[in-house]
Amino acid sequence: MEHLIEASGFSLRYGRKTAVDNLSFHIPKGRVVGLLGHNGAGKTSLMKAMVGLHGGSGSLKVLGLDPISQRGELLESLSYIPDVAVLPRWARVHELITLMSGLQPKFSAERARKLLTRTSVGVNDKVKSLSKGMVTQLHLALIAAIDSKLMILDEPTLGLDVMSRKSFYEMLIDEWCDGERSVIISTHQVEEIESLLSDVMMLDEGKLVLNISLEEMDSRFVALAHDPAAADAIADAHPLLRYRQQGRPAALFDGAPPAHLEGVGQRFRPSLVDLFMALTRKPEMQRQQA
Numbered sequence: 001m002e003h004l005i006e007a008s009g010f011s012l013r014y015g016r017k018t019a020v021d022n023l024s025f026h027i028p029k030g031r032v033v034g035l036l037g038h039n040g041a042g043k044t045s046l047m048k049a050m051v052g053l054h055g056g057s058g059s060l061k062v063l064g065l066d067p068i069s070q071r072g073e074l075l076e077s078l079s080y081i082p083d084v085a086v087l088p089r090w091a092r093v094h095e096l097i098t099l100m101s102g103l104q105p106k107f108s109a110e111r112a113r114k115l116l117t118r119t120s121v122g123v124n125d126k127v128k129s130l131s132k133g134m135v136t137q138l139h140l141a142l143i144a145a146i147d148s149k150l151m152i153l154d155e156p157t158l159g160l161d162v163m164s165r166k167s168f169y170e171m172l173i174d175e176w177c178d179g180e181r182s183v184i185i186s187t188h189q190v191e192e193i194e195s196l197l198s199d200v201m202m203l204d205e206g207k208l209v210l211n212i213s214l215e216e217m218d219s220r221f222v223a224l225a226h227d228p229a230a231a232d233a234i235a236d237a238h239p240l241l242r243y244r245q246q247g248r249p250a251a252l253f254d255g256a257p258p259a260h261l262e263g264v265g266q267r268f269r270p271s272l273v274d275l276f277m278a279l280t281r282k283p284e285m286q287r288q289q290a
């Protein structure tokens with residue numbers, strides 16, 4: 001199997017509402033993919049389709065399997081935390097480990113216990129006695145103890161403070177990503193996960209407006225900080241986005257800015273947030289990129 005996920009012309013509808021619109025993409029092994037998009041962009045719908053919770057039209061293959069007709073087989077080899085993830089409050093941690101051992105053939109209880117030693121969660125703790133951040137760490141430990149090739153995380157750090165988010169991502173990267181496995185993470189905390197990602201997919205109103213590796217992003221998009229006096233010349237060059245960077249006017253270009261502008265400003269590397277702003281609020285760009 002060359003790609004862990006392959007979509008071709010895949011769309012998903014709720015009645016007349018198109019939530020995911022004609023997506024074609026693939027995710028190879030060993031990638032950390034950020035799935036970004038504003039509220040309602042279609043992130044959860046796409047992830048649900050990937051785990052067989054919602055069907056669509058076109059083609060979608062996950063781990064070489066059809067998520068609807070081969071769902072049982074798929075779920076044996078997939079790690080997934082939905083955006084509404086809950087763990088039973090009455091249970092103790094060791095009971096959840098026993099439960100997982102019975103339900104999931106690729107789950108390793110030993111590995112789950114080892115992962116938990118990185119957290120402040122004890123095996124005898126009751127879920128209801130844990131903080132939200134600790135529950136999320138526990139959830140990750142349980143899911144990361146499944147020997148799978150693909151992890152799908154839908155807004156896994158929602159509601160957590162900055163320290164808890166940091167330790168969640170540290171555990172994910174240190175303990176799960178090994179260069180063979182891939183993870184796809186949806187989040188609104190774009191700036192926080194930029195350094196973790198190898199690739200980014202941006203959805204806007206169900207359409208894929210960008211699907212690119214961070215390396216390609218660095219070589220393709222250029223930002224220029226300039227003096228206010230150059231504003232008209234910059235505007236004439238139709239940048240993707242005009243904004244302010246450390247108090248100075250700046251413009252973001254897809255490709256090198258026109259040669260005559262190079263002298264009026266300083267180039268800098270645009271952040272993922274800048275790009276996100278540029279590509280998910282300009283309808284004319286969305287059409288070009290899709």
Ligand SMILES: Nc1ncnc2c1ncn2[C@@H]1O[C@H](COP(=O)(O)OP(=O)(O)OP(=O)(O)O)[C@@H](O)[C@H]1O
Nearest residue numbers: 014017018019037038039040041042043044045046
């Ligand atoms: N069960 C449903 N029935 C009808 N429409 C739905 C349903 N679930 C989602 N939608 C619609 O589909 C679109 C995409 O929703 P989705 O939840 O996939 O977006 P999202 O990117 O995950 O948003 P958020 O960041 O707010 O979680 C939205 O317009 C939403 O209203």
